Amino acid sequence: MAEQGHAGCARPTGGLVGEENESTEQTASQEPKETRKMLMVGQKVPDFTAPAYHKNEFTNVKLSDYLGKWVVLCFYPGDFTFV
Amino acid sequence: MSIDSMFVHKMWNDDELSKMVDGGVPFPMLSDAGGKVGSAYGVYDPDAGVETRGRFLIDPDGVLQGYEVLTPPVGRNVNETLRQIQAFQLVRKTEGAEATPSGWIPGKPTLKPGINLVGKVWQEWKTSQAF
Structure with missing residues (x-):
C-alpha cells in the first residue's frame, strides 16, 4: 500500500496530488491570497502524498491508496506537545 | 499528521x-x-x-463525511469518532434507508426517512434518547 521511503539527509515533504507547485512570485500590488477555506462534507477530499513513519520504517503514504476503506485523518499541532 | x-x-x-x-x-x-x-x-x-487539531472522516469513495477541528489545548474524544464512523457505516450499508437520530449509538433505534415519517418523529424518538 505505501511505498518504501528513503531516509536521506534532506527533510522530505509531500504535497497535493495533481497540483502544480504554485508560483511564489507575487507583484507588489497583489494582496496576499486568502487561501484558508474549509472542505465541504459530502464532497471528495483532496488527494495527497506525505512521508510517514510507520512501524520502524519510513514510507510514503498516498491517501488515494486507501480508497475502499474508511479513513480517519487526524492533524495535531506537534510531536511532544502534551495533549 | x-x-x-x-x-x-x-x-x-x-x-x-x-x-x-x-x-x-x-x-x-x-x-x-x-x-x-x-x-x-x-x-x-x-x-x-x-x-490545528483537525479530524476528518473519509468514506471508501474518498468523500468527506464529517470533520471536527479543535484549538490545541483540548484533546479529542475517540469514542465519539468511533460512534460517528459506526453511524456513517450504517447509513452507507442501508443506502440511506436508515438515518441515525441525535444520541444514536449502535443498538439504539434508527429512523426510516420517508413520507410516513413526516410529522411523526415525536412518536419514534424522544428527547431523552439524545443523551
Whole structure:
C-alpha cells in the first residue's frame, strides 16, 4: 500500500496530488491570497502524498491508496506537545 | 499528521508513545512540513506555523463525511469518532434507508426517512434518547 521511503539527509515533504507547485512570485500590488477555506462534507477530499513513519520504517503514504476503506485523518499541532 | 518530520515522528514514537501503546503507534504518522496538506484541508494555522487539531472522516469513495477541528489545548474524544464512523457505516450499508437520530449509538433505534415519517418523529424518538 505505501511505498518504501528513503531516509536521506534532506527533510522530505509531500504535497497535493495533481497540483502544480504554485508560483511564489507575487507583484507588489497583489494582496496576499486568502487561501484558508474549509472542505465541504459530502464532497471528495483532496488527494495527497506525505512521508510517514510507520512501524520502524519510513514510507510514503498516498491517501488515494486507501480508497475502499474508511479513513480517519487526524492533524495535531506537534510531536511532544502534551495533549 | 503534523508539520514535524518523519524523523521526529520516529523519536516521539520510540521514546514516548511506545511507552503508552504496546508496539508503538499502529498507524502511519504523516509529515506535512510546510503545511501544504493542512492548508488544503483548512486546518493549517500559518501564524503559528502548525496544524490545528483537525479530524476528518473519509468514506471508501474518498468523500468527506464529517470533520471536527479543535484549538490545541483540548484533546479529542475517540469514542465519539468511533460512534460517528459506526453511524456513517450504517447509513452507507442501508443506502440511506436508515438515518441515525441525535444520541444514536449502535443498538439504539434508527429512523426510516420517508413520507410516513413526516410529522411523526415525536412518536419514534424522544428527547431523552439524545443523551
